[in-house]
Amino acid sequence: MSEIILKEVSYRRLKNGQYIVVSYDTSPIVVDEEIVTVLSKPDVSYIEKDEDLFKALKEANFFLNSDNEKYSKTIPKEGNSMLWKFSQYTMIVIGLLSFVSIIISILFLGIPTGDKIIPHNVPILNVIIFIFAFRVIVGLLHELMHMVYGRNLGAKLGGLGFNISKGIAFVKMNHIWVWSFLPRFSALFAGIAFDMFILAILSSLAQIFYNNWMLVTASSVLWVSIIWQLQFYKNCDGHLIAKNILDNPFIHIDAHDKDLKNTKDARVWRRLCIIGYIFSFIIIIFWLIPFLMSIFYYFFDNVTFTFF
Numbered sequence: 001m002s003e004i005i006l007k008e009v010s011y012r013r014l015k016n017g018q019y020i021v022v023s024y025d026t027s028p029i030v031v032d033e034e035i036v037t038v039l040s041k042p043d044v045s046y047i048e049k050d051e052d053l054f055k056a057l058k059e060a061n062f063f064l065n066s067d068n069e070k071y072s073k074t075i076p077k078e079g080n081s082m083l084w085k086f087s088q089y090t091m092i093v094i095g096l097l098s099f100v101s102i103i104i105s106i107l108f109l110g111i112p113t114g115d116k117i118i119p120h121n122v123p124i125l126n127v128i129i130f131i132f133a134f135r136v137i138v139g140l141l142h143e144l145m146h147m148v149y150g151r152n153l154g155a156k157l158g159g160l161g162f163n164i165s166k167g168i169a170f171v172k173m174n175h176i177w178v179w180s181f182l183p184r185f186s187a188l189f190a191g192i193a194f195d196m197f198i199l200a201i202l203s204s205l206a207q208i209f210y211n212n213w214m215l216v217t218a219s220s221v222l223w224v225s226i227i228w229q230l231q232f233y234k235n236c237d238g239h240l241i242a243k244n245i246l247d248n249p250f251i252h253i254d255a256h257d258k259d260l261k262n263t264k265d266a267r268v269w270r271r272l273c274i275i276g277y278i279f280s281f282i283i284i285i286f287w288l289i290p291f292l293m294s295i296f297y298y299f300f301d302n303v304t305f306t307f308f
């Protein structure tokens, strides 16, 4: 076996007593105390002997290709200054206040479901261009919020990746697993807090400019973007926030493990997944289908129709 070089690791003790270990550009791995002690030492002879550990580290990208890479790249550390803590609490409070005002806005505006996305009296091409531009801008700002609170703004390429096939931007957030709860929660919550903040503003404006189609279309798109993050069973912000609150990055595996599936957290996770499926169903029934039908009806002006 050729000589291996391990990246400098960071770790934190999880609720279950095991340790989560990350390094620059790695997936997180969970190991016991003995292994953490080994990983934090420069001597790698133990790793070479333990085949399973070696394989896990290799798959999670813990090895370096060359020595000079070693100290140039480290993961962002959590901030501890008063100003930083203040900005975290401020963002969380703004997010929660936005949530409350969105709920209140339902009393006045209802919920803009998928049939409200395409207005009848506007050329459909304009609407589609608007939706696309709005979604891209809000999506990028959402990711920017993750980057700011995840402290990886300064990282090369800003840590922002693009998944072309899914048409989404995403930020690598694995490093936050070794942070304490508040900064970890802030980094994950910042995106959805931003979406709710924009939706709260749009909803307030919609009450003044009642007939503006852009406010209605944008609100409907944001509603579905926010609910999207609550599909706990798949990789989304809600999924990651729930994993972080349960303090277990592999709860999605543990929840179906024959030895662990009867723990309280495993049951909580399985229930969250059911809730996630309900949200997927809501998206399909109240947004996707009405949206597709409204496009269909757009081209048949004389047909009158109502949803719900």
Ligand SMILES: [Zn+2]
Pocket (backbone or CB within 6 Å): 142, 143, 146, 191, 192, 237
């Ligand atoms: Zn997000």
